[in-house]
Amino acid sequence: MSTKPTSEQAGPGTAAAETPDRYGAYPRLSQAQLAALAELGERRAVSPGEVLFAEGDRDCDFFAVLAGLVQLVEGRATPEERVISTHGPGRFIGELGLLTGQPAFYSAVAAHAGEVVAVPAARLRRLVADDAALGDLILRAYLIRRSVLISLGVGVRIIGSRYSRDARRLRDFTARNRIPAQWLDVEADPGAEQLLRQLNVPPEETPLVILYGRLLLRNPGNAELAAAVGLLAPETCDASSDVLVVGSGPAGLSAAVYSASEGLQTVVAEGLATGGQAGTSSRIENYLGFPSGISGGELAERAVMQARKFGARFAVPAEATAISRRDGHFAVQLAGGSAMTARSVILATGARYRRLDLPRLEHFERSSVYYAASQAEALMCRDDPVVIVGGGNSAGQAAVFLSRYAAQITMVLRERQLGEWMSRYLVDQVRQLPNIQVRCHCEVRELLGDKKLEGVVVTDTETGGCYELPARALFTLVGMAPCTGWLGGLAGLDEHGFVLTGPAADQAGAAASQPSWRPSALETNQPGLFAVGDVRSGSVKRVAAAVGEGGMVIRLAFERMRPG
Numbered sequence: 343m344s345t346k347p348t349s350e351q352a353g354p355g356t357a358a359a360e361t362p363d364r365y366g367a368y369p370r371l372s373q374a375q376l377a378a379l380a381e382l383g384e385r386r387a388v389s390p391g392e393v394l395f396a397e398g399d400r401d402c403d404f405f406a407v408l409a410g411l412v413q414l415v416e417g418r419a420t421p422e423e424r425v426i427s428t429h430g431p432g433r434f435i436g437e438l439g440l441l442t443g444q445p446a447f448y449s450a451v452a453a454h455a456g457e458v459v460a461v462p463a464a465r466l467r468r469l470v471a472d473d474a475a476l477g478d479l480i481l482r483a484y485l486i487r488r489s490v491l492i493s494l495g496v497g498v499r500i501i502g503s504r505y506s507r508d509a510r511r512l513r514d515f516t517a518r519n520r521i522p523a524q525w526l527d528v529e530a531d532p533g534a535e536q537l538l539r540q541l542n543v544p545p546e547e548t549p550l551v552i553l554y555g556r557l558l559l560r561n562p563g564n565a566e567l568a569a570a571v572g573l574l575a576p577e578t579c580d581a582s583s584d585v586l587v588v589g590s591g592p593a594g595l596s597a598a599v600y601s602a603s604e605g606l607q608t609v610v611a612e613g614l615a616t617g618g619q620a621g622t623s624s625r626i627e628n629y630l631g632f633p634s635g636i637s638g639g640e641l642a643e644r645a646v647m648q649a650r651k652f653g654a655r656f657a658v659p660a661e662a663t664a665i666s667r668r669d670g671h672f673a674v675q676l677a678g679g680s681a682m683t684a685r686s687v688i689l690a691t692g693a694r695y696r697r698l699d700l701p702r703l704e705h706f707e708r709s710s711v712y713y714a715a716s717q718a719e720a721l722m723c724r725d726d727p728v729v730i731v732g733g734g735n736s737a738g739q740a741a742v743f744l745s746r747y748a749a750q751i752t753m754v755l756r757e758r759q760l761g762e763w764m765s766r767y768l769v770d771q772v773r774q775l776p777n778i779q780v781r782c783h784c785e786v787r788e789l790l791g792d793k794k795l796e797g798v799v800v801t802d803t804e805t806g807g808c809y810e811l812p813a814r815a816l817f818t819l820v821g822m823a824p825c826t827g828w829l830g831g832l833a834g835l836d837e838h839g840f841v842l843t844g845p846a847a848d849q850a851g852a853a854a855s856q857p858s859w860r861p862s863a864l865e866t867n868q869p870g871l872f873a874v875g876d877v878r879s880g881s882v883k884r885v886a887a888a889v890g891e892g893g894m895v896i897r898l899a900f901e902r903m904r905p906g
Contacts (some may be wrong), residue, residue: 378476379404383459385460388410388452390455394460395449395450398555400444407456412430412451412456414426415448418449447497485639493721498552499551500523501526503529512551519658520639573659583682583684584601585685585688588687592620594612594875595889595892599892600893600897601654602652610655610656611657611662613661615658619714619736623739662674674687690877691877692875694825696820696822701788715744727751728744731754737817737820751777754785754811760773784801787801787808795814796813824877827839843866843879864898870899875891
């Protein structure tokens with residue numbers, strides 16, 4: 343019995359129609375564009391049933407179809423085989439992993455005799471970086487296709503209990519890194535139980551991760567899973583780099599782009615996933631240059647590729663645990679025991695949403711409490727009632743996005759009115775959606791349910807009245823706790839734990855070794871140690887402001903490193 347959604351396509355080698363192009367995922371190339379690609383690769387005849395690449399293959403060629411049909415197939419030659427999509431002349435094959443070096447999540451099979459253009463992956467990456475028109479067409483399609491795979495549950499399969507901390511960790515890791523994954527709950531999914539019997543694995547030995555139809559990982563750590571899906575693993579820099587960026591939200595990614603483009607040796611260390619809090623945003627509509635909006639995930643993916651184009655190196659996951667000064671350089675210790683050193687360090691670790699002080703919160707965090715609202719979370723609460731705590735832009739963006747999936751959404755906020763901390767355009771969108779209800783000057787006081795969340799108790803802070811709201815999921819998007827615990831007192835912090843920079847850092851006391859030195863605008867009380875974005879005291883919690891700080895800080899760091 344298949345655990346996958348049923349496909350409407352025919353199997354490989356049979357008559358099949360092209361998959362319609364929705365949302366720009368499957369554009370058709372012009373004859374001029376096909377000719378340009380042919381100059382970078384070679385034309386090849388293909389026969390029916392020929393496999394162009396298989397699940398798990400790395401560095402596959404880029405294929406454009408000249409004649410015939412090519413089908414993308416998951417679980418090829420297994421009882422669970424299904425066709426994801428079918429493409430004819432003018433279409434091109436692949437998705438985001440082809441640009442990032444990840445293994446393929448499906449196979450590409452010729453359905454009929456035909457002809458293709460095959461371009462090596464390295465040449466395709468250069469094309470995307472250098473050819474603005476064709477490169478952006480391919481990149482945009484690949485980004486949309488990654489979202490399609492996530493919505494279909496193609497790719498990694500995670501099998502486990504909804505009440506398992508490790509299962510939740512693996513689900514969060516794949517979601518934050520936009521790795522296509524399907525969640526199989528041993529408590530609720532008959533297919534999960536059947537699959538465990540086939541693998542001869544008892545439920546108590548879950549979670550399991552199955553990749554490419556053949557690789558089985560038993561409760562892997564994040565680093566092990568990252569290596570298996572082709573994310574860049576942590577690295578130790580024996581020779582010191584010029585700039586080490588710790589964190590990869592908008593501020594950190596901006597710093598990486600500008601640092602690498604200036605010719606500085608640049609390394610980015612990220613503990614979980616690129617994009618930070620912004621990377622989980624379904625749509626940012628007030629970011630300059632994107633009148634129709636852009637998702638945080640797409641913005642992050644584009645920035646990573648841009649930084650890599652200039653030579654920046656990424657380590658994911660690479661969680662910073664300590665920092666110290668050594669002979670004029672900084673040494674950053676990483677979880678697992680390795681370390682990175684650099685002449686300048688950019689602190690861009692951002693902030694996390696605060697946990698609510700509620701009884702049994704930890705119990706429900708395993709299955710029903712979320713701190714981000716991406717596509718993965720949306721699929722987990724389809725057709726359910728949802729409560730969102732928060733009144734800022736993140737809460738508004740989450741409500742608008744989740745309204746397409748959840749049956750009913752209730753926003754609970756302390757503010758007296760919705761627009762106190764939320765941008766006007768979001769206020770208007772929230773008010774126009776019929777399945778969103780807003781409860782102002784209210785707080786969540788109790789979580790209801792036994793093994794899973796059933797509802798919440800809300801108190802009106804003005805009237806003292808109590809309300810019981812149905813909820814199968816609770817999204818907490820309120821308050822910011824800076825990620826600074828690992829600094830160990832090296833940099834000065836304000837009363838809330840955010841990093842002091844500029845004049846405020848100077849007042850906190852400059853480094854004892856250089857009493858006459860004064861920090862620049864984004865510099866801490868340690869020469870060469872800078873802070874940008876949400877982690878910085880006094881920063882504006884907006885993507886554009888973070889990007890601006892990331893660009894500005896490199897000029898300040900460059901001047902600090904300049905001799906004399």
